[in-house]
Amino acid sequence: MSQGSFILSAFDLNLWCSILETRFTVDDLGALQAIIDADIDDDPDFTGFYSIDPGELNDINQRFNVGFDPASLNLPEIEVWLERERKGRSLRDVPYLVHTNFELPLMLDGRKKLARFTDILPRTEEAFDRWVEKGLFHKEVFLKRIPPSLKPYVIDPDHRAVRDVYYTLKGEEWRIPAMNLLWKTGVGWNQHFERLEGMLFGYEDWEMDWWIAHRNEQSGGIGGVPFCCTVDSEGLKWMELAGFKALPPLHKIQVHIYDPDEDIATAAFLAEDESAVALARFKLSLEMRRKLLDGDARGPWQINREQIPEINRHLKRQVDVLFPRSAP
CATH class of the missing domain: 3.10.50.20 (Cloacin immunity protein)
Structure with a gap:
C-alpha cells in the first residue's frame, strides 16, 4: 500500500x-x-x-x-x-524562520528589509502593492531580456524577458541598487555574495553563519554544481599533499552529479569501484559544466587524465572527501 x-x-x-x-x-x-x-x-x-x-x-x-x-x-x-x-532538504528543517513565503508579514514587522521576486505571480504582486499604495513599501521593477544562449532552455518560447520586482521598507531603498550590483558582478556566486545577499534581505548574522555552514556540509559550498568521483588510495594521498585543492591526475575517472538527498545512491558509487577508498566531491560553475562535461545533463561522464587539469583550474572551492574507508 x-x-x-x-x-x-x-x-x-x-x-x-x-x-x-x-x-x-x-x-x-x-x-x-x-x-x-x-x-x-x-x-x-x-x-x-x-x-x-x-x-x-x-x-x-x-x-x-x-x-x-x-x-x-x-x-x-x-x-x-x-x-x-518533500524528501531530504526542507526549509522547515532550518532552525530559524526562512523568509521564503513569509516575506509580507516579516516586512510589515520590520524584520525583513527587502523582498525580491522573479516573474512574480499576479496575486502575490497585488498583495504587496496594497502596502505600496498605503505608503509603507517602495517598489521597483526591472526587465532583463533572456540571452539567446538560454532560450533553448526556456519552457515557454514566448517568454523573452525576466521581470524582477523589488519591495523595500520606506527608507531602505538603497538596498535595491546594492542587490542589483551584487547580481551583476559576473564572477560566479560564492559564500561571500550569499552573506551580502542575506544581509540585504535582513537576515541576522547567526542565521547566515548557520546557512553557509549547512550548505558547506550538505553540498560542498554555495555556488556551482556539485559533482563526485571515486578515488583510490594513491589519489587520496595526492589530494592530501595538494591541500585538497585539486582532483588527482588519475588515468580516467567517472564523474557523477552529487545529490545531497541521495546518500545511499551516492555511496553505491563507492561500492561499485573495488579500488576506491573514498568519494571526492567538487564544484564547477554551470558554465564550466556545460563546457567541460558534454552529453547527458545527468551524467555520468567519463573524464580522461588530460581533462583533469582543466577541471582543476575551474573548481569553485576545495575538494571534500566523503565516505572514507580502509584501502582494499
Whole structure:
C-alpha cells in the first residue's frame, strides 16, 4: 500500500503567508486522490499543490484522523492548501524562520528589509502593492531580456524577458541598487555574495553563519554544481599533499552529479569501484559544466587524465572527501 507524509496549511490572503499547518501520514495515496479528485496521470506522486475546499477538508479529517480546523482562527480570507512533504532538504528543517513565503508579514514587522521576486505571480504582486499604495513599501521593477544562449532552455518560447520586482521598507531603498550590483558582478556566486545577499534581505548574522555552514556540509559550498568521483588510495594521498585543492591526475575517472538527498545512491558509487577508498566531491560553475562535461545533463561522464587539469583550474572551492574507508 502506497504511503506518504503530507502537509495541510491555512493561507492568509491578507498577510500572504501560511498561518497554520499540520503534518499527517497518508496510508493510501489512492484514497487521498479520490477525495481531492487529483488526476493521477498528471501527478501520480503528488508533486503539486492542491487547493482544498471545506468538503474535501472534512473528508481528509475523517479519513486520515487529522483534526485540522482553520475555521477556528475566525479570519475572513483563508485558503487551505495540500502539499506532499518533500524528501531530504526542507526549509522547515532550518532552525530559524526562512523568509521564503513569509516575506509580507516579516516586512510589515520590520524584520525583513527587502523582498525580491522573479516573474512574480499576479496575486502575490497585488498583495504587496496594497502596502505600496498605503505608503509603507517602495517598489521597483526591472526587465532583463533572456540571452539567446538560454532560450533553448526556456519552457515557454514566448517568454523573452525576466521581470524582477523589488519591495523595500520606506527608507531602505538603497538596498535595491546594492542587490542589483551584487547580481551583476559576473564572477560566479560564492559564500561571500550569499552573506551580502542575506544581509540585504535582513537576515541576522547567526542565521547566515548557520546557512553557509549547512550548505558547506550538505553540498560542498554555495555556488556551482556539485559533482563526485571515486578515488583510490594513491589519489587520496595526492589530494592530501595538494591541500585538497585539486582532483588527482588519475588515468580516467567517472564523474557523477552529487545529490545531497541521495546518500545511499551516492555511496553505491563507492561500492561499485573495488579500488576506491573514498568519494571526492567538487564544484564547477554551470558554465564550466556545460563546457567541460558534454552529453547527458545527468551524467555520468567519463573524464580522461588530460581533462583533469582543466577541471582543476575551474573548481569553485576545495575538494571534500566523503565516505572514507580502509584501502582494499
